[in-house]
Amino acid sequence: MLVLLTGGTGGAKLVLGFHEETAPEDLVVVCNTADDSVVHGLHVSPDVDTIVYTLAGLIDPAKGWGIRDDTFTVLDQLQRLGNESWFRLGDRDIATHVTRTRLLAEGQPLSRVTAALCRALAVRSTVLPMSDQRVETRLSTSVGDLSFQEYFVKARWQPEVQTLRYRGMERCLPAPGVLDAIGNAAMVVVCPSNPATSIGPILAVPGVRQALRETSSRVVAVSPMVQGRSFSGPAHKLMATLGVEASVTGLAGAYRDFVDVLVIDAEDQDLQPAIEKLGVEVWATSIRMDSLDDKKRLARDLLQLSS
Numbered sequence: 122m123l124v125l126l127t128g129g130t131g132g133a134k135l136v137l138g139f140h141e142e143t144a145p146e147d148l149v150v151v152c153n154t155a156d157d158s159v160v161h162g163l164h165v166s167p168d169v170d171t172i173v174y175t176l177a178g179l180i181d182p183a184k185g186w187g188i189r190d191d192t193f194t195v196l197d198q199l200q201r202l203g204n205e206s207w208f209r210l211g212d213r214d215i216a217t218h219v220t221r222t223r224l225l226a227e228g229q230p231l232s233r234v235t236a237a238l239c240r241a242l243a244v245r246s247t248v249l250p251m252s253d254q255r256v257e258t259r260l261s262t263s264v265g266d267l268s269f270q271e272y273f274v275k276a277r278w279q280p281e282v283q284t285l286r287y288r289g290m291e292r293c294l295p296a297p298g299v300l301d302a303i304g305n306a307a308m309v310v311v312c313p314s315n316p317a318t319s320i321g322p323i324l325a326v327p328g329v330r331q332a333l334r335e336t337s338s339r340v341v342a343v344s345p346m347v348q349g350r351s352f353s354g355p356a357h358k359l360m361a362t363l364g365v366e367a368s369v370t371g372l373a374g375a376y377r378d379f380v381d382v383l384v385i386d387a388e389d390q391d392l393q394p395a396i397e398k399l400g401v402e403v404w405a406t407s408i409r410m411d412s413l414d415d416k417k418r419l420a421r422d423l424l425q426l427s428s
């Protein structure tokens with residue numbers, strides 16, 4: 122069993138690579154849920170959905186989120202009725218959120234709801250939310266206190282971020298299966314997702330970081346950045362909130378207590394000695410995943426590290 126810790130779009134590229142290169146049943150994907158939002162009264166779980174849609178072959182490949190060829194009739198009408206429409210929910214995507222919201226209201230935990238959505242969409246891998254309890258990333262910024270989606274989508278990650286917190290984390294538990302999966306994995310892969318807002322919340326779920334330190338399986342992290350800049354999104358901007366510099370060396374510092382190998386881009390190879398000084402093994406290769414072939418090649422190469 123291969124365990125993947127991931128956020129949304131960046132991590133999903135590697136998740137797809139593994140899905141193509143291994144038996145889908147052998148994959149357990151643990152997703153960040155601290156980006157979850159209630160939008161128009163519906164519970165939206167963007168990272169879970171990005172992974173589920175990716176594994177179901179439904180993802181919009183251009184945007185990296187939402188459903189391919191979706192339409193926006195409901196959103197247009199919501200806007201006409203005076204609702205905000207900056208968070209672009211497509212019609213088919215809304216069907217997912219309506220279903221999730223109904224099942225949650227009926228008392229099912231998010232992990233069961235996610236399993237039901239996976240079954241309905243013929244996803245054969247296991248997709249686990251990091252927790253069944255509600256956690257919310259809040260950012261205190263130059264324009265006030267924002268939710269993750271307000272910062273990321275509405276404000277296009279432009280405001281200066283002073284601090285970041287995961288509201289509700291102290292009351293949360295790992296979802297059923299998360300700790301067992303980490304303990305019994307052949308290998309754990311920390312996907313190239315934002316260390317502050319995607320991987321950070323997963324690591325902060327009580328017990329998860331400890332399980333990663335204690336597992337006998339190899340823990341491998343793939344960098345979401347090259348030359349101090351993230352492939353997409355604000356990861357490099359938010360690393361200061363973790364108290365580390367925006368570089369793969371900073372990333373190694375943030376992950377050093379549980380990661381065995383850090384996979385960095387060949388362009389960052391000069392930083393290898395500094396990372397190794399932190400006690401983290403380094404593997405430098407091409408980590409850009411522009412094409413499906415790139416995703417499959419990186420997944421294939423990473424699979425070698427488990428043996």
Ligand code: FO1
Binds near residue numbers: 128166207208209273
């Ligand atoms: N990202 C955007 O940049 N703009 C959007 O309007 C938007 C809507 C959206 C709706 C559903 C969903 O599952 C994801 C959506 N995303 C959108 C992506 C989302 O903000 C990010 O994937 C994550 O939260 C970051 O990991």
